[in-house]
Amino acid sequence: MSRREVPTPELRCPLCHTELERFWSYCPSCSRRLEWKDTQRETGAECAYCGWMVSDASSFCPWCGRNIQDEDSSDEPLKAPKGFKFHARCDWGCGGGVMYPMRFCPWCGRTQTWRYDHFENACPHCDRGVDDWMATCPWCGEDATGRDLIPRALRRARRLLIVSRIRDWHYRVALRPGVSGVAPRAPKVIELDRRYVTGKRRRDEISWNMLTGLLLHELGHSFLYHHWAWTRTGRFRRAFGEVRKAYRVADEHWVDFERRRIATTLTDYVSAYAATHPQEDFAETFRFYVARRGRLRELFAEFGRKRKGVPVYEKFLVLHDFVRSLRGWR
Structure with a gap:
């Protein structure tokens, strides 16, 4: 196997020295506009x-x-x-x-x-190829992640995490084509389906509250993958079950992530979607916990009115205690 060729000085950004490909219009790290002279x-x-x-x-x-x-x-x-x-x-x-x-x-x-098959994803602005590590699209110079298209949802989610006293684990949100989700191999990268944020009033576009709920749900998956060792503890397994088991059916559910009230059906789960898989159970528990700002007294009062079972109480207590332990609280 031949050794990788070291880039020449002209193939590095003159400002931040990031490695470039020939004829990129912008540096993907510092957003500097490039010129390819002879x-x-x-x-x-x-x-x-x-x-x-x-x-x-x-x-x-x-x-x-x-x-x-x-x-x-x-x-x-x-x-x-x-x-x-x-x-x-x-x-x-x-x-x-x-x-x-x-x-x-x-x-x-x-x-x-052109086809950009050698890139990992596509820019939400110009639809050209970008990689997950890029902050700026090398073709159009816009935000390669598309976070500039969802500022309200990001601010809202960030504020809720702070109020819930959940420590930042340096997650990164990106708008990508396809389904929303978090890959276990990259637990800090949260991908949201960009068809929900078109910038135009289309049928696929969702409200800001719905988008915030979807983001909180995916943050739950990211939080779980980032603290995967926690899933091996006995208390977590008793509350949520075995999160490593495979999905039995295709995930084609449409979930009302805008909903902040606990569902009345399924006494052992906060929502119907939470019953599909232990990982979804945790993600939904995380979403409700953050959306309600970690106020267990209000949550437990609603559980009592809706006759929820003991497992639901235990799930929120497990999450609450783990969040406190990350900050060194008892």
């Missing part, structure tokens, strides 16, 4: 508008889309001019070759689309 004299030309390296044979800048045609421009579209590689043909059928990640065809000037 410092190595590969093409011998730069765009007069954006300053990026271009080919003398091109008619349009492949980075900003401006017309740069002059007497040196080729009359026929080329496959790979000097200094550039051939990765695909123009999407619009002009016959010219384009190199990843050119935004425009250098021969006809039309917009190009």
Whole structure:
């Protein structure tokens, strides 16, 4: 196995020295706008508008889309001019070759689309490829996690955690395509389905209260994975059961995460969704505990009115005592 090549200085951010890929528009760590000039004299030309390296044979800048045609421009579209590689043909059928990640065809000037399969996820702003470690999208310069689209839900959840006296475990929320959830291999990364936050009034979009409840539920999963050793204790197992067991059915439930009142059905669970799996049982218990600000007296009074069983009381006591133990309280 060959050793990984050390990036050259031009492939590192001049400000924070983060490793870059060629032709990224922004540094994914410090958000610095990047310029890829012809410092190595590969093409011998730069765009007069954006300053990026271009080919003398091109008619349009492949980075900003401006017309740069002059007497040196080729009359026929080329496959790979000097200094550039051939990765695909123009999407619009002009016959010219384009190199990843050119935004425009250098021969006809039309917009190009690329697949970003080697990235872990997609930017919620421009839908291009990003990785989970990126703070800024390298293509559009916006927040790669999409947290700027859900500030109210994040502030609300953060405030509830503080009031509930739960110590921060440095979680990270990101809007991603697909289902919401937390992966055990990355317990601090909480992914929310971005179709719920479209920025437009669509059928899939949910209210801020609903989004906050969903976030608190997923925070419960993240909290559990982050303190996984706690699940091996006898008291936790007696309260919630074996959290390592597999799901028996596909999880296709629609849950009203906006609800703050305890369900009247299922005397041993706080909600119907909590009965589907021990991990969901804990996540729902965590959500109600945080949403009600850790006030056990109010919760237990409601349990009594709704004739909840002893296991429900025990679940909240187990969680409450563990939260206190993390702060060194008895």
